Amino acid sequence: MSLDAKIPEGPLKDKWTNHKNHINVVNPANKRHIDIIVVGTGLAGGAAAASLAEMGYNVKAFCYQDSPRRAHSIAAQGGINAAKNYQNDGDSTYRLFYDTVKGGDYRSREANVYRLAEVSANIIDQCVAQGVPFARDYGGLLDNRSFGGVLVSRTFYAKGQTGQQLLLGAYSAMNRQIAQGKIAMYNRHEMLDVVLVGGKARGIIARDLVTGEIERHSAHAVIVATGGYGNVFFLSTNAMGSNVTASWKIHKKGAYFANPCYTQIHPTCIPRSGDHQSKLTLMSESLRNDGRIWVPKKLEDVKAIREGKLKPKELKEEDRDYYLERRYPAFGNLVPRDVASRAAKERCDAGFGVNATGEAVYLDFASAIMRYGTTEAHIQGLHNPTQDQIRELGEKAVENKYGNLFQMYEKIVDQNPYKTPMMIYPAVHYTMGGIWVDYNLMTTIPGCYAAGEANFSDHGANRLGASALMQGLADGYFVLPYTVGDYLANDIRTGKIPTNSPEFDAAEKEVKDRLERFINIKGTKSVDHFHKELGKVMWDNVGMARNAEGLKEAMAKIKQIREEFWKDVRVPGGLNEMNPELEKAGRVADFLELGELFAKDALDRNESCGGHFREESVEIGGEQEGEAKRDDANFAFVSAWEWTGNPSEAKLHKENLVFHDIELKQRSYK
Amino acid sequence: MNLTLKVWRQKDGKAKGELVTYQIKDVSPDSSFLEMLDMLNENLVNEGKDPAAFDHDCREGICGMCSLYINGEAHGPGRLITTCQLHMRSFKDGETIYIEPFRAAAFPVIKDLVVDRSAFDRIQQAGGYVSVNTSGNTQDANSLPIPKDDADKAFDAATCIGCGACVATCKNSSAMLFVAAKVSQFALLPQGKVEAKRRVLNMVKQMDEEGFGNCTNTGACEVECPKGISLENIARMNREYFSAAITSEE
Numbered sequence: 001m002s003l004d005a006k007i008p009e010g011p012l013k014d015k016w017t018n019h020k021n022h023i024n025v026v027n028p029a030n031k032r033h034i035d036i037i038v039v040g041t042g043l044a045g046g047a048a049a050a051s052l053a054e055m056g057y058n059v060k061a062f063c064y065q066d067s068p069r070r071a072h073s074i075a076a077q078g079g080i081n082a083a084k085n086y087q088n089d090g091d092s093t094y095r096l097f098y099d100t101v102k103g104g105d106y107r108s109r110e111a112n113v114y115r116l117a118e119v120s121a122n123i124i125d126q127c128v129a130q131g132v133p134f135a136r137d138y139g140g141l142l143d144n145r146s147f148g149g150v151l152v153s154r155t156f157y158a159k160g161q162t163g164q165q166l167l168l169g170a171y172s173a174m175n176r177q178i179a180q181g182k183i184a185m186y187n188r189h190e191m192l193d194v195v196l197v198g199g200k201a202r203g204i205i206a207r208d209l210v211t212g213e214i215e216r217h218s219a220h221a222v223i224v225a226t227g228g229y230g231n232v233f234f235l236s237t238n239a240m241g242s243n244v245t246a247s248w249k250i251h252k253k254g255a256y257f258a259n260p261c262y263t264q265i266h267p268t269c270i271p272r273s274g275d276h277q278s279k280l281t282l283m284s285e286s287l288r289n290d291g292r293i294w295v296p297k298k299l300e301d302v303k304a305i306r307e308g309k310l311k312p313k314e315l316k317e318e319d320r321d322y323y324l325e326r327r328y329p330a331f332g333n334l335v336p337r338d339v340a341s342r343a344a345k346e347r348c349d350a351g352f353g354v355n356a357t358g359e360a361v362y363l364d365f366a367s368a369i370m371r372y373g374t375t376e377a378h379i380q381g382l383h384n385p386t387q388d389q390i391r392e393l394g395e396k397a398v399e400n401k402y403g404n405l406f407q408m409y410e411k412i413v414d415q416n417p418y419k420t421p422m423m424i425y426p427a428v429h430y431t432m433g434g435i436w437v438d439y440n441l442m443t444t445i446p447g448c449y450a451a452g453e454a455n456f457s458d459h460g461a462n463r464l465g466a467s468a469l470m471q472g473l474a475d476g477y478f479v480l481p482y483t484v485g486d487y488l489a490n491d492i493r494t495g496k497i498p499t500n501s502p503e504f505d506a507a508e509k510e511v512k513d514r515l516e517r518f519i520n521i522k523g524t525k526s527v528d529h530f531h532k533e534l535g536k537v538m539w540d541n542v543g544m545a546r547n548a549e550g551l552k553e554a555m556a557k558i559k560q561i562r563e564e565f566w567k568d569v570r571v572p573g574g575l576n577e578m579n580p581e582l583e584k585a586g587r588v589a590d591f592l593e594l595g596e597l598f599a600k601d602a603l604d605r606n607e608s609c610g611g612h613f614r615e616e617s618v619e620i621g622g623e624q625e626g627e628a629k630r631d632d633a634n635f636a637f638v639s640a641w642e643w644t645g646n647p648s649e650a651k652l653h654k655e656n657l658v659f660h661d662i663e664l665k666q667r668s669y670k
Numbered sequence: 671m672n673l674t675l676k677v678w679r680q681k682d683g684k685a686k687g688e689l690v691t692y693q694i695k696d697v698s699p700d701s702s703f704l705e706m707l708d709m710l711n712e713n714l715v716n717e718g719k720d721p722a723a724f725d726h727d728c729r730e731g732i733c734g735m736c737s738l739y740i741n742g743e744a745h746g747p748g749r750l751i752t753t754c755q756l757h758m759r760s761f762k763d764g765e766t767i768y769i770e771p772f773r774a775a776a777f778p779v780i781k782d783l784v785v786d787r788s789a790f791d792r793i794q795q796a797g798g799y800v801s802v803n804t805s806g807n808t809q810d811a812n813s814l815p816i817p818k819d820d821a822d823k824a825f826d827a828a829t830c831i832g833c834g835a836c837v838a839t840c841k842n843s844s845a846m847l848f849v850a851a852k853v854s855q856f857a858l859l860p861q862g863k864v865e866a867k868r869r870v871l872n873m874v875k876q877m878d879e880e881g882f883g884n885c886t887n888t889g890a891c892e893v894e895c896p897k898g899i900s901l902e903n904i905a906r907m908n909r910e911y912f913s914a915a916i917t918s919e920e
């Protein structure tokens with residue numbers, strides 16, 4: 001199959017409008033005869049389900065939680081970007097487009113990114129109309145913050161709970177359609193396969209997670225919006241149930257998987273405290289606006305700190321290494337996520353990590369506290385304030401800005417970050433890779449679409465902060481409603497898709513056999529045991545820095561863990577009941593295949609770009625010594641992998657990336 | 671730490687449940703409460719027994735999925751936290767801990783510690799929205815300024831995570847705090863005013879049909895609510911409800 005991205009003709013800025021003007025539309029009377037399945041009800045799936053139902057289609061929506069309101073989009077803290085230029089700081093559609101392509105290290109598709117920037121402003125209008133309570137200033141207008149090292153202030157937010165408020169907006173739009181009978185909502189259901197009839201996606205097999213019943217659902221199109229696959233690392237900032245299963249199933253039925261190795265490792269997360277750890281918690285990137293990152297300069301001080309003989313506060317200024325400020329004087333603590341994460345790893349690998357596990361650096365607010373305190377003392381007209389007075393005023397100011405984050409930190413770590421520096425370490429956070437889609441968000445299976453974090457489309461090799469929420473809602477509210485209609489225009493005479501066909505029989509049998517196999521292995525080790533082993537290999541060999549030898553080793557080890565899993569896993573309980581271990585087994589089995597493809601993709605891409613850092617591809621000599629080196633001559637393409645029966649033998653298809661409106665440049669933060 | 675756990679086990683909705691005692695050793699005080707349960711389940715799997723089912727997902731206090739009644743308190747000891755934000759350092763070595771599901775007639779048990787809270791969804795479906803299509807052709811977001819104070823209050827009400835602790839903790843199993851939070855969010859915003867009357871009447875009607883109890887103003891819900899949703903919202907909803915009931919044409 002050839003890889004046609006179906007990018008519309010014409011100048012970049014007119015592509016989407018022209019495309020919308022020329023695509024087919026289904027007349028309202030016919031929409032009533034068309035069914036659409038939406039798997040996933042996060043921002044992308046929730047928005048798509050609500051919009052398509054409003055247009056008149058019959059929507060069936062699925063999620064594995066007990067309510068659509070609990071999708072992992074709920075956890076996004078920081079905000080959502082939109083090129084509104086409310087702050088009059090020179091923002092524009094073009095600038096948002098440019099920042100996103102550059103931030104993604106020139107590995108995304110121009111036309112998709114431009115469309116994203118173009119519809120971004122409408123997202124905010126839409127959400128406000130739905131009653132989403134964004135932060136406002138005293139004039140009653142919407143407030144913005146700046147985010148992720150861009151030069152304008154375009155991030156809209158609702159305190160530290162932007163994702164929650166946006167998701168509740170989409171959930172309320174869904175509720176309106178559920179009440180009208182236009183969406184049939186299937187909570188606590190997991191999609192376990194897609195069904196193809198005549199080469200087209202015509203339905204899914206799902207398991208009712210309460211009764212264990214295997215169900216057949218048919219439709220004229222299937223949309224997969226099931227989020228990212230960061231949990232392949234076991235520890236990540238994703239929710240416990242986040243998985244690759246739906247994406248992986250469509251991959252195995254013909255959807256190409258693009259750039260699996262592009263992962264975002266977020267620099268400011270709470271470090272691991274021990275083996276009991278089940279997930280990692282993100283501390284908002286906004287903290288880097290005021291916190292200074294450092295480790296001790298001398299190893300003996302590190303030792304003393306670890307043994308509790310020395311307190312970080314007692315260490316003299318000249319004995320501290322503010323390594324980001326040292327290495328990147330221009331951007332300092334505000335370098336992009338991938339750069340900050342690698343620098344932390346470099347120091348910790350060299351032995352300077354400040355906690356017992358050796359994997360933590362300090363994020364210190366002491367100077368910010370004194371700086372804010374001094375300003376505050378001026379404002380209050382205090383002459384000759386004491387150091388203690390200044391500190392007290394400063395702590396108040398910092399509390400106003402970051403109070404809820406400091407509180408969250410204290411709850412988890414049991415240390416007071418006003419008094420002693422926070423400890424942070426990078427953690428897996430987001431996956432830029434995902435199911436390959438064309439401009440219409442259709443996968444390589446006709447009638448099967450992928451949206452939100454599940455697709456690969458907009459963020460290239462690195463995502464900018466506050467852009468995932470934007471993409472999810474853009475896909476769901478503003479892109480799919482047009483493009484799905486274009487495809488369905490050919491289906492107005494098809495009629496209901498029967499579920500008693502041989503195709504459904506076969507898919508259901510495959511699903512059932514596999515579930516039985518899990519139960520019947522009756523081995524000796526828990527599912528988590530294998531998931532942790534996989535996570536360790538991924539983190540050690542396919543994490544922040546990768547090299548050919550390590551990646552080959554990872555592929556071999558993952559294969560071995562997978563074989564072991566299928567021989568020795570123990571899944572208690574039965575099929576016809578609520579069985580969380582069985583659910584986990586299915587997800588981990590898929591991660592064990594994806595992990596190998598992930599490592600293969602990382603091995604194949606012998607360049608460093610964005611979040612993907614190959615130790616073999618670094619700048620040598622000069623000012624950029626040791627920094628990531630992209631190789632545009634050989635790697636300016638999307639890697640789209642076709643399943644051939646075994647992850648290590650996946651077949652590579654290349655989508656060459658052509659840049660008409662942007663000049664490729666080296667990213668420099670020195 | 672070594673602990674004795676008394677965990678509610680119930681095979682399914684129809685079965686009769688009971689508290690089962692388990693011993694657990696070497697729990698790190700730094701682990702979270704749910705990580706302690708992970709450890710218990712890992713032990714049970716290794717012993718060839720059925721692990722205890724419980725709801726959870728984000729494990730950072732925002733999705734509202736976790737829902738345990740620990741030592742007689744919804745989300746356990748500690749204020750303004752969900753079960754997943756509770757850490758073992760809040761307990762003493764050697765302690766006995768009672769772990770039960772959120773109980774209410776409107777929240778039937780599905781299995782062990784998992785309950786069915788779909789009644790909350792149905793209440794939202796009865797009116798918890800603004801009737802606007804997602805066309806994107808709405809007016810510019812800044813064409814309608816909203817006083818910061820109103821916006822902040824609406825936000826505070828909107829932070830409800832739909833966990834159900836308010837119901838579990840109320841001796842009447844009333845869902846007033848949950849419903850009032852949504853009604854208030856929209857009542858405080860101009861976008862929500864148009865449908866305000868219908869919304870409050872329909873949501874309250876659905877709440878009653880779901881079998882939640884009446885509110886007798888004990889205030890227990892506010893104390894246990896992990897998001898600090900205030901009783902003021904209930905007062906606001908009562909005002910909204912009475913004025914709607916008097917003036918409604920329906």
Ligand SMILES: Cc1cc2nc3c(=O)[nH]c(=O)nc-3n(C[C@H](O)[C@H](O)[C@H](O)COP(=O)(O)OP(=O)(O)OC[C@H]3O[C@@H](n4cnc5c(N)ncnc54)[C@H](O)[C@@H]3O)c2cc1C
Pocket residue numbers: 039040041042043044045062063064065068070071072073074075076077078079080162163189190191192225226227228237238239242243245246282429430451452453454465466467468469470472
């Ligand atoms: C802690 C954290 C903070 C973040 N902060 C920000 C931020 O400030 N700004 C920003 O722009 N981005 C942020 N992100 C990223 C952003 O939140 C996500 O990328 C985005 O919300 C993903 O949305 P989604 O709709 O694609 O998927 P999700 O919201 O993950 O939804 C997935 C849906 O799929 C369902 N599902 C999954 N598998 C199955 C299956 N097999 N069967 C049936 N249903 C299934 C789930 O039930 C769920 O409904 C953050 C991410 C994290 C983890």
Ligand code: SF4
Pocket residue numbers: 829830831832833834835836837847848851894895896897898899
């Ligand atoms: S009001 Fe509070 S306790 Fe009740 S559901 Fe909402 S967040 Fe939970």
Ligand code: FES
Pocket residue numbers: 725726727728729730731732733734735736752753754755
């Ligand atoms: S698991 Fe999400 S709030 Fe506790």
